[in-house]
Amino acid sequence: MNNSLFGYKARDTWMNQTTGTAKLVGFLALTTVGMVSYDTRFLVALVILSFILIKISHIQYREYALLLKLVIFIGVLNLIMITVLAPQYGAELYGSKHVLFGSGYWTITQEQLFYELNLLLKYVFSFPLSIVLLFTTNPSEFASGLNKIGVPYKVSYAVALTLRYIPDVQSDYHTISLAQQARGYEISKKASLTKRMKGAVQIILPLVFSSLDRIDTISQAMELRRFGRYNKRTWYQDQKFSGRDFGMIIGTLIIVAIGILLVFQNGGRLWNPFN
Incomplete structure (x- = not known):
């Protein structure tokens, strides 16, 4: 997968x-x-x-x-x-x-x-x-690159988080889809459009709530670590220029x-x- x-x-x-x-x-x-x-x-x-x-x-x-x-x-x-x-x-x-x-x-x-x-x-x-x-x-290196060309590090970090969690959202979607299909919601091409739409709703709603929960967890962790207090920051993934x-x-x-x-x-x- x-x-x-x-x-x-x-x-x-x-x-x-x-x-x-x-x-x-x-x-x-x-x-x-x-x-x-x-x-x-x-x-x-x-x-x-x-x-x-x-x-x-x-x-x-x-x-x-x-x-x-x-x-x-x-x-x-x-x-x-x-x-x-x-x-x-x-x-x-x-x-x-x-x-x-x-x-x-x-x-x-x-x-x-x-x-x-x-x-x-x-x-x-x-x-x-x-x-x-x-x-x-x-993603961390991408954020570092944005920051180096003048983008504020808060914006750069937001971009990095977005890129980092795209695979997680995809994985959650796949897991929720399998769970809903096991409960009898049909979303394959064999089902009618109405049934597929109902099945899609049963996937999207849990996905939205799980994403909101992840956002809340991350924001609290960043707040506890006083993210944004300083005007500059270092990056975990930051390479030096080579040939x-x-x-x-x-x-x-x-x-x-x-x-x-x-x-x-x-x-x-x-x-x-x-x-």
Whole structure:
């Protein structure tokens, strides 16, 4: 069951051995330049890089399959809404109009599909980067990295607690689900939608109360230890920078520089193949 839990796992990989600060800086820099750019060539390169990183991190598909399906659903829904609500935005953005089919307001153009392709590439490259960051970084080290780049340590610690207890919540959900099924609540695909909804409620309510109980226990423990009294704090998981960390940051800066150069070369954020 542990293999299905979402979150950090200790692995003997190059990415795991890199400090959380270096990975966080790289993630923020790459996602920022990727979201700003609409150069399809650059976005495709980021997609390839992100999948290379997830490959060398030895992260199995089953570990993030559920999250991937959720991201795909949200991404497709977003693209559909863009097509429905603003089908002419691509033509306005690229300054040309090559009609594929339709007429009037509902005309679908090459520019619109190309614009949505760029959006899709943004979703595709950012997801593996997020997975690599979360799955290869110890929550305490991740919090330390946040604190080093200027995030208050109270906020950093809250993020670390959230990441640390995601697997626990998943484990509780699985345990409660098995217990409720043993009591006769059917939540499998064989049952009707109504029965599945009733079964889901029987799982969610105990899960919420157990989570609230865990929150109360943690908050009391932190209060007893006078958490937040001082302006600074040390971290249990805190690595010093090594050559691989500097290499990652330098590589990230090179990629960011390429993205910025493409903006100047294209005369803006867009790469327009229609002119």
